[in-house]
Amino acid sequence: MILDGAREVDRIELSGDRDVVRARRRIADRMDALGARALRKTRFVTAVSEVARNAVVHGGGGVMTVYAFKSARIGIECRDRGPGIASIEQALSDGFSTTGSMGHGLGGAKRLSDAFEIDSRPGGGTVVRMLGSL
Amino acid sequence: MSSAAAIYPVEGVLLVSIRDDITDTDIVDLQDALSERIADESANGVVLDISGLEIVDTFVGRVLAQLTSIARLLDAETFVVGMRPAVAMTLVELGMYLPENRTALSLTHALAKMRQMRDE
Ligand SMILES: Nc1ncnc2c1ncn2[C@@H]1O[C@H](COP(=O)(O)OP(=O)(O)O)[C@@H](O)[C@H]1O
Ligand SMILES: [Mg+2]
Numbered sequence: 001m002i003l004d005g006a007r008e009v010d011r012i013e014l015s016g017d018r019d020v021v022r023a024r025r026r027i028a029d030r031m032d033a034l035g036a037r038a039l040r041k042t043r044f045v046t047a048v049s050e051v052a053r054n055a056v057v058h059g060g061g062g063v064m065t066v067y068a069f070k071s072a073r074i075g076i077e078c079r080d081r082g083p084g085i086a087s088i089e090q091a092l093s094d095g096f097s098t099t100g101s102m103g104h105g106l107g108g109a110k111r112l113s114d115a116f117e118i119d120s121r122p123g124g125g126t127v128v129r130m131l132g133s134l
Numbered sequence: 135m136s137s138a139a140a141i142y143p144v145e146g147v148l149l150v151s152i153r154d155d156i157t158d159t160d161i162v163d164l165q166d167a168l169s170e171r172i173a174d175e176s177a178n179g180v181v182l183d184i185s186g187l188e189i190v191d192t193f194v195g196r197v198l199a200q201l202t203s204i205a206r207l208l209d210a211e212t213f214v215v216g217m218r219p220a221v222a223m224t225l226v227e228l229g230m231y232l233p234e235n236r237t238a239l240s241l242t243h244a245l246a247k248m249r250q251m252r253d254e
Binding site: 017018020021024025028038039041042043045046049050053094101102104105107108111112 | 154155156157158159188189190191192193195196218219220221223224227228229230
């Protein structure tokens with residue numbers, strides 16, 4: 001698991017679109033405090049925005065946990081108890097959406113993070129973990 | 135629409151400034167409000183100032199592209215100004231090229247380009 005050895009430092013409830021804004025603000029502020037470079041922060045916070053929105057829109061709400069490392073990295077875990085994803089491969093491909101939106105979010109988050117893990121199965125909710133460097 | 139976005143008329147152009155804490159709901163409301171105002175005020179152009187946005191994700195990117203298409207149908211040209219370099223690089227990585235959007239470095243540049251287009 002990519003969050004092994006990390007310490008939990010924050011937890012953000014995700015139930016509506018205001019919480020998506022709150023999640024990206026809290027993670028951007030933390031990355032600023034840790035001295036992250038502008039591009040690295042923008043990339044990771046954009047990835048956070050995508051997975052947080054997915055938890056709200058597709059997962060019916062969830063929780064994002066933020067992790068700190070001893071090294072120059074930050075991690076998040078986004079967990080929901082929604083319907084899960086039937087085909088992760090399909091969900092990751094650009095243009096695939098079950099709601100008629102862009103379908104670039106999940107694959108985009110994977111490209112924008114330094115490490116990406118997803119656990120999901122139909123009926124079993126979805127967990128996404130990501131790492132970003134500072 | 136909440137205070138997360140504001141629309142100001144300047145020289146026949148609607149200047150829209152978008153704040154970083156804008157929610158998905160707010161930006162969809164902005165799309166409605168702006169479409170109405172372009173028609174009501176017979177605006178020649180729209181300038182979307184996104185210098186306040188630290189990130190533009192796929193949702194906001196899609197709305198920016200749609201705003202441009204709507205404005206064009208209403209005979210108004212749209213310029214996006216103030217996109218941060220990190221935002222541009224991230225949008226490309228997301229596969230969001232926003233081909234419909236014209237960009238300008240600043241509001242002054244956008245207004246000058248629009249005047250030029252009108253004079254041609
Ligand atoms: N947390 C989630 N729970 C259930 N399904 C999800 C979740 N995240 C993503 N998906 C599925 O993966 C698809 C692709 O996601 P994404 O690339 O973010 O595109 P979009 O959100 O625009 O549909 C979604 O349409 C949805 O079917
Ligand atoms: Mg999405």
